[in-house]
Structures are given as structure tokens and as C-alpha cells.
Amino acid sequence: xxxxxxxxxxxxxxxxxxxxxxxxxxxxxxxxxxxxxxxxxxxxxxxxxxxxxxxxxxxxxxxxxxxxxxxxxxxxxxxxxxxxxxxxxxxxxxxxxxxxxxxxxxxxxxxxxxxxxxxxxxxxxxxxxxxxxxxxxxxxxxxxxxxxxxxxxxxxxxxxxxxxxxxxxxxxxxxxxxxxxxxxxxxxxxxxxxxxxxxxxxxxxxxxxxxxxxxxxxxxxxxxxxxxxxxxxxxxxxxxxxxxxxxxxxxxxxxxxxxxxxxxxxxxxxxxxxxxxxxxxxxxxxxxxxxxxxxxxxxxxxxxxxxxxxxxxxxxxxxxxxxxxxxxxxxxxxxxxxxxxxxxxxxxxxxxxxxxxxxxxxxxxxxxxxxxxxxxxxxxxxxxxxxxxxxxxxxxxxxxxxxxxxxxxxxxxxxxxxxxxxxxxxxxxxxxxxxxxxxxxxxxxxxxxxxxxxxxxxxxxxxxxxxxxxxxxxxxxxxxxxxxxxxxxxxxxxxxxxxxxxxxxxxxxxxxxxxxxxxxxxxxxxxxxxxxxxx
Amino acid sequence: xxxxxxxxxxxxxxxxxxxxxxxxxxxxxxxxxxxxxxxxxxxxxxxxxxxxxxxxxxxxxxxxxxxxxxxxxxxxxxxxxxxxxxxxxxxxxxxxxxxxxxxxxxxxxxxxxxxxxxxxxxxxxxxxxxxxxxxxxxxxxxxxxxxxxxxxxxxxxxxxxxxxxxxxxxxxxxxxxxxxxxxxxxxxxxxxxxxxxxxxxxxxxxxxxxxxxxxxxxxxxxxxxxxxxxxxxxxxxxxxxxxxxxxxxxxxxxxxxxxxxxxxxxxxxxxxxxxxxxxxxxxxxxxxxxxxxxxxxxxxxxxxxxxxxxxxxxxxxxxxxxxxxxxxxxxxxxxxxxxxxxxxxxxxxxxxxxxxxxxxxxxxxxxxxxxxxxxxxxxxxxxxxxxxxxxxxxxxxxxxxxxxxxxxxxxxxxxxxxxxxxxxxxxxxxxxxxxxxxxxxxxxxxxxxxx
Numbered sequence: 001x002x003x004x005x006x007x008x009x010x011x012x013x014x015x016x017x018x019x020x021x022x023x024x025x026x027x028x029x030x031x032x033x034x035x036x037x038x039x040x041x042x043x044x045x046x047x048x049x050x051x052x053x054x055x056x057x058x059x060x061x062x063x064x065x066x067x068x069x070x071x072x073x074x075x076x077x078x079x080x081x082x083x084x085x086x087x088x089x090x091x092x093x094x095x096x097x098x099x100x101x102x103x104x105x106x107x108x109x110x111x112x113x114x115x116x117x118x119x120x121x122x123x124x125x126x127x128x129x130x131x132x133x134x135x136x137x138x139x140x141x142x143x144x145x146x147x148x149x150x151x152x153x154x155x156x157x158x159x160x161x162x163x164x165x166x167x168x169x170x171x172x173x174x175x176x177x178x179x180x181x182x183x184x185x186x187x188x189x190x191x192x193x194x195x196x197x198x199x200x201x202x203x204x205x206x207x208x209x210x211x212x213x214x215x216x217x218x219x220x221x222x223x224x225x226x227x228x229x230x231x232x233x234x235x236x237x238x239x240x241x242x243x244x245x246x247x248x249x250x251x252x253x254x255x256x257x258x259x260x261x262x263x264x265x266x267x268x269x270x271x272x273x274x275x276x277x278x279x280x281x282x283x284x285x286x287x288x289x290x291x292x293x294x295x296x297x298x299x300x301x302x303x304x305x306x307x308x309x310x311x312x313x314x315x316x317x318x319x320x321x322x323x324x325x326x327x328x329x330x331x332x333x334x335x336x337x338x339x340x341x342x343x344x345x346x347x348x349x350x351x352x353x354x355x356x357x358x359x360x361x362x363x364x365x366x367x368x369x370x371x372x373x374x375x376x377x378x379x380x381x382x383x384x385x386x387x388x389x390x391x392x393x394x395x396x397x398x399x400x401x402x403x404x405x406x407x408x409x410x411x412x413x414x415x416x417x418x419x420x421x422x423x424x425x426x427x428x429x430x431x432x433x434x435x436x437x438x439x440x441x442x443x444x445x446x447x448x449x450x451x452x453x454x455x456x457x458x459x460x461x462x463x464x465x466x467x468x469x470x471x472x473x474x475x476x477x478x479x480x481x482x483x484x485x486x487x488x489x490x491x492x493x494x495x496x497x498x499x500x501x502x503x504x505x506x507x508x509x510x511x512x513x514x515x516x517x518x519x520x521x522x523x524x525x526x527x528x529x530x531x532x533x534x535x
Numbered sequence: 536x537x538x539x540x541x542x543x544x545x546x547x548x549x550x551x552x553x554x555x556x557x558x559x560x561x562x563x564x565x566x567x568x569x570x571x572x573x574x575x576x577x578x579x580x581x582x583x584x585x586x587x588x589x590x591x592x593x594x595x596x597x598x599x600x601x602x603x604x605x606x607x608x609x610x611x612x613x614x615x616x617x618x619x620x621x622x623x624x625x626x627x628x629x630x631x632x633x634x635x636x637x638x639x640x641x642x643x644x645x646x647x648x649x650x651x652x653x654x655x656x657x658x659x660x661x662x663x664x665x666x667x668x669x670x671x672x673x674x675x676x677x678x679x680x681x682x683x684x685x686x687x688x689x690x691x692x693x694x695x696x697x698x699x700x701x702x703x704x705x706x707x708x709x710x711x712x713x714x715x716x717x718x719x720x721x722x723x724x725x726x727x728x729x730x731x732x733x734x735x736x737x738x739x740x741x742x743x744x745x746x747x748x749x750x751x752x753x754x755x756x757x758x759x760x761x762x763x764x765x766x767x768x769x770x771x772x773x774x775x776x777x778x779x780x781x782x783x784x785x786x787x788x789x790x791x792x793x794x795x796x797x798x799x800x801x802x803x804x805x806x807x808x809x810x811x812x813x814x815x816x817x818x819x820x821x822x823x824x825x826x827x828x829x830x831x832x833x834x835x836x837x838x839x840x841x842x843x844x845x846x847x848x849x850x851x852x853x854x855x856x857x858x859x860x861x862x863x864x865x866x867x868x869x870x871x872x873x874x875x876x877x878x879x880x881x882x883x884x885x886x887x888x889x890x891x892x893x894x895x896x897x898x899x900x901x902x903x904x905x906x907x908x909x910x911x912x913x914x915x916x917x918x919x920x921x922x923x924x925x926x927x928x929x930x931x932x933x934x935x936x937x938x939x940x941x942x943x944x945x946x947x948x949x950x951x952x953x954x955x956x957x958x959x960x961x962x963x964x965x966x967x968x969x970x971x972x973x974x975x976x977x978x979x980x981x982x983x984x985x986x
Contacts, residue, residue, distance in 0.1 A: 013620070020624055020625070020826050052829070056623075056627055056829040058624070073553050076553055076555075077604055078604075082649065083651070101627050181864075341758055341759060447557070481564050482564055485557065493838075493841040494841065497834050501834055501866050505866070518865065526852075527870075
């Protein structure tokens with residue numbers, strides 16, 4: 001049968017393959033991911049599970065750094081090593097099996113220890129979007145984290161021992177425009193209607209509408225009219241208190257048409273207006289966190305190296321102080337509501353047009369700044385995207401992992417606060433750190449051979465760590481004992497859980513969408529608990 | 536342990552399982568009270584324990600890998616689907632050359648090859664094609680499905696395997712634990728169900744978000760969103776125009792069908808001033824596509840695998856009993872104790888009671904079964920026993936019976952021979968079993984006592 005469909009705007013192969021994730025981060029997020037280059041240090045089970053969930057969605061390229069030779073124990077818990085891999089280099093073997101997952105991804109194996117790269121070729125790390133590492137020694141952790149901090153390269157350090165896991169994200173500064181909040185702010189401006197909105201709303205006279213139209217006007221009109229009526233007796237005020245809101249509800253009830261028996265007719269748009277009284281009467285305001293952003297020194301002291309984010313923040317400040325009269329650019333999104341197509345689309349277009357005008361002004365300000373600074377231009381699309389999300393802009397200013405190893409610093413004080421009334425998840429952090437210290441001193445994991453003998457030795461490490469942060473020793477040895485029981489074992493499902501999380505956070509960082517963990521995440525597979533701390 | 540058993544352990548791909556041994560052969564302060572460390576536990580996992588994975592998709596692929604690397608060898612996996620291109624962004628056991636092949640078979644072949652000694656078995660069929668005898672053979676069932684109806688059916692199957700002692704106490708040996716995982720975009724959940732002992736799927740139906748539907752009058756008369764335009768073409772225009780002839784159903788996987796719907800939906804959108812009707816949106820509405828990404832699936836499947844491992848080894852207490860994971864804003868999890876419904880349709884060993892007025896019609900019963908949070912059925916078939924004979928009151932699944940019984944819906948239940956205390960038998964796609972429900976007439980209403 002001939003196709004009834006003359007033109008077939010079929011998606012290309014890539015859009016089809018990535019369809020389910022493109023619905024989460026869009027084509028521009030995918031493009032960012034495809035430009036990303038991830039570096040993994042150490043291809044243990046945790047490492048390969050991370051890379052698996054980054055290769056599948058189509059990252060640009062991965063580099064695996066690992067000088068070790070595949071051992072029997074490695075193969076035990078790692079899906080991306082085969083028995084025949086035994087004796088070969090771990091980076092090359094893991095890379096070979098990981099790249100099978102997605103031919104679009106480029107890969108490189110570097111058979112050198114990270115310490116050697118740090119001393120001989122420190123520039124090596126410059127080209128990566130994110131560096132991810134696990135199973136590092138205490139010294140390498142400190143050297144590498146400091147180096148990546150100086151280079152301003154995002155770094156994720158992770159650990160998986162027994163039922164415990166952790167991931168620590170080191171970001172100097174990370175700005176997110178598209179945070180994808182669960183509940184997006186509504187921005188209707190009923191308290192401060194812009195001219196075209198006021199003109200539109202004032203055109204309505206609810207009492208003179210015919211019954212069909214009466215049931216088809218958007219609740220925004222109804223609510224606005226109710227407020228206007230309320231303001232006759234309450235001039236220059238805005239309904240804020242519960243009592244005042246109830247007065248608005250009464251007015252809306254009065255608007256509802258009655259049938260010949262005086263029974264109110266069920267009109268869905270009026271029901272929606274009544275429900276909206278709770279949520280839509282919040283006055284338009286400039287969120288504090290956005291104020292902080294636009295008046296921070298990064299936004300006020302621009303130079304030609306300033307990032308597009310700060311340039312746009314500066315332009316945003318210009319808009320708010322001038323044309324915006326203290327308000328953000330209009331969001332321009334109208335939630336769905338019961339209304340006729342005509343009324344709804346008309347109102348939607350009014351919001352959209354105003355939002356486009358606001359964004360246009362911001363864009364012109366961006367262009368002025370770019371011209372003054374002689375820096376790289378910023379596209380109109382980028383500015384529009386920024387304006388569409390100004391309510392939910394988010395900035396992370398992180399800390400260097402090396403600071404966790406410094407005595408008496410703010411991080412030590414922070415950790416000790418959580419240990420006063422012992423937060424078991426913070427206890428896990430201490431144990432993971434103590435196991436690392438044990439490894440540096442004894443060149444093996446605590447409990448590697450047999451658990452009981454190492455309890456005392458591990459306890460010395462724990463006590464040292466605790467005294468460094470001015471904490472008293474743990475009253476019981478149970479967590480120390482448990483760590484010795486693990487004997488450095490890597491449980492596949494624990495690494496797989498953490499691997500999913502780390503990959504996920506790396507993708508958030510590369511796509512600059514969604515808020516990543518800020519900045520220490522602990523997982524306990526035995527209790528199925530997780531916790532986030534901000535070091 | 537005999538040398539033969541030791542041999543079988545070591546044979547498993549010559550792996551020494553050093554990592555898992557440490558957990559299973561050593562005691563710790565947080566172990567389950569019944570846990571006795573021993574090499575026999577690993578031997579049990581490897582030689583005796585039978586696990587069923589339901590679904591070989593995003594979660595199923597991960598689960599198969601996870602369990603195989605945790606020492607499980609006898610793993611069955613059931614899935615009726617074949618591999619599509621859009622699976623490859625997360626279902627990591629499949630390649631482009633596998634498109635069109637059976638998911639369960641491909642997954643099993645890959646894992647058995649990668650981990651020699653693993654004896655995974657594929658079942659390329661619907662879960663409903665397998666009978667009680669099949670399900671009864673497993674120690675643990677772990678489920679990674681995207682369909683709520685299938686999940687409910689499987690739940691019902693495991694509940695129907697429960698046996699009760701003479702004193703109405705539960706026969707523990709008939710309990711097959713169910714570990715259930717689900718994801719949607721950056722969110723997911725993992726839970727543990729001990730049939731007859733902890734909350735089951737039917738106990739917690741209210742945890743599922745209500746299905747997003749658009750009222751027909753909006754679609755037909757007052758479209759406002761691009762989705763409304765696509766729904767209009769799907770629900771109304773396709774049946775009216777039948778572009779590929781009256782016998783061809785709209786298929787969201789057929790690119791030509793999607794293109795046709797897109798074109799018509801765009802026409803409608805332009806007519807009404809609506810924007811942003813795209814191919815991606817059209818397909819999303821037609822197929823009710825749920826976003827999915829490798830990382831969330833990996834994390835949820837791993838959380839499920841950890842619970843399976845705990846169940847099989849007792850090395851650690853299980854989660855109690857429902858974990859939600861949200862990876863959209865940082866990584867956040869919350870574990871809570873979902874509670875049983877004392878009158879649960881599936882897992883309580885009591886007769887269900889439906890309260891209604893004595894002058895109710897059969898339609899009232901039908902609607903209650905579809906809308907009441909305790910049932911939420913899709914198209915219940917209702918029968919009863921009158922004077923020892925089965926009588927079908929209404930059944931939509933068979934066309935001829937539907938036509939014959941349609942008029943009954945309007946009739947009062949008392950006209951159909953039902954009375955206060957009468958029992959109806961209800962069958963539905965959400966359960967493998969027929970459910971017996973006792974009718975209880977509301978006493979506050981002036982009862983027309985015909986009996």
C-alpha cells in the first residue's frame with residue numbers, strides 16, 4: 001500500500017538510539033556530552049561500572065589510566081575483564097570491553113601510574129572534562145586533587161569497600177542554568193501586571209460574559225478580577241493573610257453562575273481559580289540566591305576571562321536595576337488550565353511575547369558587555385536559555401579534597417560536629433579514610449588476611465584521624481571490626497550502585513544540567529542508607 | 536564440605552570469589568542474628584539457589600550481570616520483548632547487530648559467555664505464559680518491569696503460591712521473596728516484598744502516580760497543549776480516517792504512522808495557534824514513553840541485587856522495605872517501611888468485602904473495582920455462583936460474552952440474583968487469580984430485602 005504520508009521527517013539513527021535520555025537533557029545536553037572527555041584512574045569494578053554508564057549514553061571519549069596487570073582477584077568482581085585478561089594491562093583490557101558498548105565513543109589506555117604522570121607530565125590532565133579516580137593512596141589523593149584544583153578540572157574521588165561506598169566531587173566553581181527543579185516556579189505577575197497583560201485582563205467583564213464563555217475564561221482572569229474587586233474595599237493592599245485569601249475565595253464564589261434554582265453551576269475554571277488562591281497570590285519577588293549571584297564579585301568585576309555565565313549574570317543585574325524594575329525577566333510560561341483554546345493561546349502569547357522582549361533586552365546588554373571586554377561572543381540562544389531559567393540558577397563553589405587532610409581547618413571542624421552525636425554515616429567516612437591510612441602504612445587492606453588481628457592496627461588509624469580533628473575516640477570498635485571483616489573486598493553490587501551514581505554525577509557536570517552532589521556522598525549498602533555532606 | 540563441592544565452587548570460571556568469601560566466611564558485629572559464616576553459603580548460592588529475573592530490559596540486564604558477579608549461577612530470566620535501537624543507550628548486553636532478537640536470549644548468551652560457569656536460562660515469553668509450577672521452583676524473584684499491570688500480575692502469582700497451616704498461620708516454606716525495582720528518568724525505587732509478611736504491590740497501589748490522561752472534551756473542543764493535538768489525532772482522527780485501512784491499528788513504533796500523526800497534529804496545532812508539536816513529542820505521547828538512562832538503572836538494579844544477596848546469604852539484614860532514590864537534585868534516598876493493608880486483595884488471607892447500597896447496579900460494582908484504590912482493575916470480569924451454577928454477570932474480554940452481558944451493567948444487582956452476603960468472583964489482567972469478594976449492603980440505607 002502506498003504511504004498516505006508524503007513526507008516522513010524520520011529521526012536520524014542517533015536520535016533514535018538516545019531517545020530515552022534526550023528527553024532528560026535535550027539535544028544540547030547530548031552535544032555537550034559528546035564533547036566531553038572523561039579520565040578514569042584505575043579500572044577496578046567500580047571504575048568500569050562508572051565508565052559503562054558514561055559510554056552507553058555516548059560521551060565523546062574516555063581515557064583509562066592504569067598501569068596494573070590484571071589479577072585473578074580483579075576478574076572476580078569486574079564484568080569488563082575476562083579470564084583471558086589475566087596478565088594483561090588492566091587499562092587496555094577494560095577499555096577494549098567497554099568500548100564494545102558504543103562504537104561512537106573514542107578511547108585511550110594509558111599504562112602509567114598516576115603519580116608518575118603527576119610528576120613527569122602534569123599537563124596531561126588539562127584536556128579532561130572530569131577526572132574520576134578510586135583506589136588511590138592518601139598521598140596521590142592529596143597531590144592529584146590539589147593539581148586538578150589548580151587546573152580547574154572537575155574531579156570525582158570514589159571508594160567502594162565491603163558494603164560501604166563514597167563519592168566526593170571537587171568543583172572549584174560550577175554554574176548550572178538548567179537545574180530542572182521538580183516544581184518549577186510560576187511567574188504570572190498578577191500583582192504587577194505588565195502593560196499588555198493588564199490591557200488583556202481589563203478587557204474582561206465577568207458578569208457580562210455569556211454562559212459558555214464564562215466557563216471558558218482562564219482562572220488567571222477570574223483571580224485577577226476577584227483581587228480588583230477586593231481592592232475596592234482594600235485599596236493599595238494585596239491579599240496575603242489567610243483571612244484576606246478567604247475573602248478572595250468568597251468573591252470568586254460570588255462570580256459563579258447559578259441555575260434557575262439558585263444552585264451554583266459547576267464550572268471547572270472557577271474551581272481552579274479557588275484552588276489557585278493558595279499558590280498564585282505570592283507576590284513577585286527577586287529570590288535572595290539570585291540577588292547574591294548578580295551582586296557577587298564575579299558578576300560585578302568582569303574581565304575578558306569571565307565566563308559567559310558571569311557575563312549573563314551581569315547583564316541580568318543591569319536588566320533588573322533598569323527595565324525590570326527590580327524583577328527578573330518574565331519566565332513566559334503559562335501552566336495548562338481549563339480555558340477555551342482562543343483564550344488560552346491569547347494569554348500564552350501575551351506571556352511569551354513579554355518574555356521574548358525581556359530576553360531581548362538582556363541579550364543587548366550581553367552584547368554591550370562582550371564588546372567592552374573584547375571577549376568571545378555569546379549566542380542569542382544561550383541568552384534566551386539563561387533568561388528562561390533565571391529563577392532557578394544555581395552555583396556551586398566547592399572545596400579542594402586536600403583540605404580534608406589538613407588539621408584544624410574548617411572541614412575538620414565540620415566533620416567533628418557530625419561526630420559529637422555520632423552520625424553513623426560520618427562514622428563510615430572516618431572508617432573509609434582510616435582504611436586508606438592503614439593501606440599507606442601496611443601496604444594492604446585492613447583485614448586482608450584475617451580480620452581480628454588488624455582491628456587494633458586499624459583502631460590506631462581511626463584514633464589518629466579523630467585526634468587530628470579534635471574528636472574523642474569511638475566508644476565501641478564495632479565499625480572498625482566491620483571494616484576489618486570486609487578485608488578490602490569489593491562487592492560488585494555496591495560498586496555497581498556507586499558506579500551508577502558517579503556516572504550520573506559526571507554526566508551532570510559535563511552537560512551542566514541538574515544539580516550534582518555537593519559534595520560528599522556516603523552509601524551504606526547494609527542499611528541501604530545514603531547521606532550527603534558538604535565539605 | 537566434601538571435595539566434590541569444593542571442586543564445583545572452584546570450577547565456576549576458575550574464579551576464587553575472594554571478595555564475596557570475605558563477607559560470607561567471616562562474622563561481623565552487624566550481621567543478621569541467624570548468620571553463621573561458612574564456605575557453604577557460597578556453595579549454596581552457586582549450586583542450589585535459583586533466582587528468577589523478570590524483565591530483560593534496563594534493569595534486567597544490570598540484574599543479570601550483578602547477580603552473576605555475586606556468585607549466583609542458576610538464574611532464569613523472562614522477557615517477551617525483542618531488542619530495539621532505543622534500548623541501546625542503557626541495555627548494555629545488546630549491540631546494534633542484535634536488534635530484532637529476543638532480549639532474554641541475547642542477555643543470557645552474553646553473560647554465560649562473559650562469565651563461563653554461569654548457567655543463566657532465557658524464557659522468551661510473557662510472564663502470563665508461565666504457570667505456578669514454574670514460579671514455585673525459585674528461591675527468590677527479582678523484578679525489573681516497566682509495566683504496573685505485569686508487576687501486579689506477578690505479585691498476584693507469588694501470593695497465590697502462599698500456603699496456610701491449619702491454624703491459619705502462614706507456611707513459611709511457601710514464601711518466595713520478591714525484590715522489585717523501577718525507574719523513571721532520574722528517579723527510581725527498590726523494594727523488598729515478603730509475600731504474606733510485608734506490604735505487597737497491591738497494598739501500596741497508591742504509591743504509583745496516577746496515569747496522566749487528557750479529558751476527551753479538552754482534546755476535542757479546547758486543545759491548548761501540543762499533547763492535546765497529538766491525542767486528538769490518536770483518539771479521534773485515526774479511527775475516522777483509517778489511513779492504512781480499517782484493520783490497521785495505530786502503531787507508535789511504525790515511523791510512517793508516527794509521521795502521519797505528526798503531520799495531522801501539526802495541522803491541528805497551526806489551526807489553533809499551538810506551537811511545538813515535534814516528532815519526539817508525538818512519539819512520546821503515542822507510546823507513553825518513559826525517559827530512561829543507564830546510570831539510574833544501574834543504581835536501582837544494584838540496590839535490588841544487594842537485597843537478593845542478603846536474602847540468599849543472611850549475611851546482613853534486609854532493607855525495611857521500600858527505598859526511593861532521586862538523582863535529579865544531588866543523590867537522595869529515603870527508605871521507609873511500607874505498611875500492609877489488612878484487607879489487601881492479594882496478600883491478606885481474608886475474604887474481601889465490598890460495601891454498597893442494596894439498590895446499586897452492576898455498573899456500580901464494575902466502577903468500584905476500577906476506581907477504588909484497593910482494586911484499580913483494568914477490565915474486571917464478574918461472575919457469581921447461583922444455585923451451584925456459575926453465572927457470568929459481565930465480561931469485557933470476550934466480545935461475544937461482552938455483548939451478551941452488557942445489559943446486566945444497568946440492572947440492579949438484586950435483579951441479577953445477588954444479595955447481602957453473596958460472593959462475586961472477579962478476574963482481571965492485574966492478577967492471575969480469581970478474587971472472591973463478599974458483598975455487604977450498607978445497613979444505613981433502607982434495604983429492599985428481596986431475600
